Each structure stands twice: as structure tokens, then as C-alpha cells.
Amino acid sequence: MKISELSRRTGVPVASIKYFRREGLLPAGRATAARLAEYGEEHVQRLRLIKALTTLGGLSIAATRDVLAAVDQAETTDGTLRAISYALPVPVTAASAGDAERDADAEAAAEADVTRLIAAMDWKIPDTSPHIRGLAMALRELRRLDADYRPERLVAYAELAHSIARLDLERAAAFDDSPALAEQAVIVLALSGPMLELLRRLAQEDQVRRRSTLDDNPEEGPGDGPR
Amino acid sequence: MKISELSRRTGVPVASIKYFRREGLLPAGRATAARLAEYGEEHVQRLRLIKALTTLGGLSIAATRDVLAAVDQAETTDGTLRAISYALPVPVTAASAGDAERDADAEAAAEADVTRLIAAMDWKIPDTSPHIRGLAMALRELRRLDADYRPERLVAYAELAHSIARLDLERAAAFDDSPALAEQAVIVLALSGPMLELLRRLAQEDQVRRRSTLDDNPEEGPGDGPR
DSSP: OHHHHHHHHTTTOOHHHHHHHTTTSSSEEEEEEEEEEEEEHHHHHHHHHHHHHHHHOOOOOHHHHHHHHHHHHOSOOOHHHHHHHHHHHHHHHHHGGGGTTOOOHHHHHHHHHHHHHHHHTOOOOOTTOOHHHHHHHHHHHHHHHHTTOOOOHHHHHHHHHHHHHHHHHHHHHHSOSSSHHHHHHHHHHHHHHHHHHHHHHHHHHHHHHHHHSSSSOOOOTTTTTOO | OOHHHHHHHHTOOHHHHHHHHHHTOOOOOOOEEEEEEEEHHHHHHHHHHHHHHHHHOOOOOOHHHHHHHHHHHHHHHHHHHHHHHHHOOOHHHHHHGGTSOHHHHHHHHHHHHHHHHHHHHHHOTTOOOHHHHHHHHHHHHHHHHTTTOHHHHHHHHHHHHHHHHHHHHHHHHOOOOOHHHHHHHHHHHHHHHHHHHHHHHHHHHHHHHHHHHHHSSOOOTTOOOOO
């Protein structure tokens, strides 16, 4: 198909397709004339993945390139999953990097919290994992800010996270080893985060509203009405 | 205290403190001379909260201003929680807003998925919730991209999200109605997301590694060793 058809099929503007080509995210089409190229289903699939990673996943072009390279190089679905797990950007770390050198005590305490948590969960994770560092930075902030911070409460969160990861991997493992299906695994891993965050926010909303209706002094707004 | 001391206590540079003042995020200090102001503990607390929201929470200045206004206006902790739940930015929606008019069928199907899920969970949530729209957009992308998308699997995720929200609100509810403690509730709600995402990534890592060691053809790297 021509680039215009590729654009129509994927909803990605022609200019963006050309940009992804230049940035090395999308393989070249088959040249059919001096300035024309023929694109196939593999381009449709790759473009949809790029779009998902950059919009829903919120990845930068550079991070998207890393994830695509990891997918292309992995030889098995498990290899893909492991590579993706490291290629996807870690939340928190970048935003907090500016004051990484500060507050050494809080940082050491947070790192000890992470170590204890991983031991308590019997998680097998190399010390070099970017997620260990990211979690330590998140906990350092909680230590500093949360007046009621208690590290022993992390286990309850970790156990729920463990169950969620199991659901994620069940979805990913349903796919076989072909590159097309490994790409689906990227989607599952990258898109579960926003989906879960929205579900958590909806559940919070529900529970806050239920708490409010039990209050002595409910604050229902106009039009909210009883139910 | 002087602005230099305020900066030292919070780790926020003087120039940033002045910027937050100009942007209306931080109340004025008590004027002690033509160009000097005296700051108190409430400024320390507010600055730490601003820092947490903008770095760990990843909020823009405008979004931070909204959250702070909601905190200042709420009269009860529950009112604060409800206000914050709407003030915090919704993931996904903004990034996908560009093609909101496209793919009406997938969008209608995703909205029906959300409606069914909320009914199945017996969640009480107004139709106007920004999280409903956000989740519908996330599911629309999953519908389009995930070859093995099955809406009935959402319930398992929603139940885990429900348990996480309960943990969040237990932490928030431990605080009383004073403004200082309501601010702590913001921290709990805003910072649980990144923490949970990192725990999920660690759990994924653990499970991917365990899967790999069960493979016929394990791909352990050098130095990884048996355990």
C-alpha cells in the first residue's frame, strides 16, 4: 500500500510516518520507484505499536526506539518480556534526579526499606534493576512527606502488585514466540499501568463517596441527589 | 525564618520559591521590612507538598495550583479526598485527545465495557467522572491493539484496584480534619500511583525471571548464576 493508505489505516498522519522513518522507528517500505515505497501489514502493525507506546504509554521517541529494538532483538517471549521490563521508562527517578545527592539519611533508610520488602516478598531481582532505585526514590519522598509513613505497610501493596503482575504475565504469556505476538506483549506490559491507575482512581472515587454518605454531615453537591 | 532558611529546610532553591510565590502556589510571608519577609512552618509544609506534587506526582504548575486550591477550600478530609480525586490529572486522556473523534465504533464498545465493569463492581460513580472517560480511552486502545483483549478480564484488575484504593484510603483516613493533615492525604493519593507502578514492575521482573529459569533453554546472563 502507499503511504497515504498506511496513514488512513493507522490514523497516523503522513508527516508523522515520515518522521518515524527518519528516526529509525519504522522500517523502510519496498521501493517501487524513485520516490515511492510500498508498505505492508508489518508496517501497519509497527505503526500502531509506535502510536500506542508514544501516546498511551507516554514514551519519548528515544524510549520507543529502545523498546522496539529490544522487541526486535529478543529471541523468545520471555527474553522480550525481560528486555521490555528494563527498556520501559521508570517512573519517579527522572523527576527526582535533581536532588539525588541530598538527604542521604532518608535515602539510605528508603533503600533499606526496599531491601527488606524484596526479602519479605522473596522476589528474585538483581541489584542493578532500575526499579529498585526508582522505588527507593519514591519511598524516600514518602519518608520525608508522609507523616504516617510505615514501611511495614508496603507488604500489603507489594502483594497486590504481585497479583497484578501475574494477570499481566498471563495475558502476555498467551502469545507465542513470533515477533508479532511479542509486540502484543509490549502492549500488555506498557498499557496495564495507565489502565490500572484509572481503575484505582475509580475505586478511590467510589470509596470516598461511600464514606461521605456515611458522614454525619454529608456534603452532596446540587444535583447529586440520593441513590 | 528568612527565605534562605526556608530554601535550606526544604531543598527548594530560592529562585523556585519566588516563582511559586509569583504563580500563587505559596502564600506570602509576613512582611518585616520593605523587601524582607518572614516565613513560618506552614511555608515549609506547603513547599514540601508543592515539591512532592511537581516532582514525584509529575504535576504541572497549573495542576498543582488546582490541587492546592482544592485542599484549601475543602472543609473535611472527605471533601478534600473527593476534590483531589477530580483535581489530579487523569492519565491517558490528554495524550489521546488528538484522535478522539476517530474510531467511533471502538470508542462506543470501550464505553460499554466501562459501563458493564462499573455495574459488575457495584461502583457508585457519577457519569461526569473524568476517570470514566479516561478508562474508556485506555480500553479503546487496548481493543484496537491487544489481539487477545477480553473485557471480562477487567474485573480481576478492578478487584485488585479496589483493594489498593482501600489501602490508600485507610492511610488517608488516619489523618484528621486539619488542613495540615488533609495535605498528607494529597501526598498519599498522589504518590501511591508511582509507588504501585514500581512495585508492579518489580513483581513483573521477579515473575519473568522465574519463568525463564523454568525454560528448556534458560537465557541467564553471565554472573547471574544459580540460586
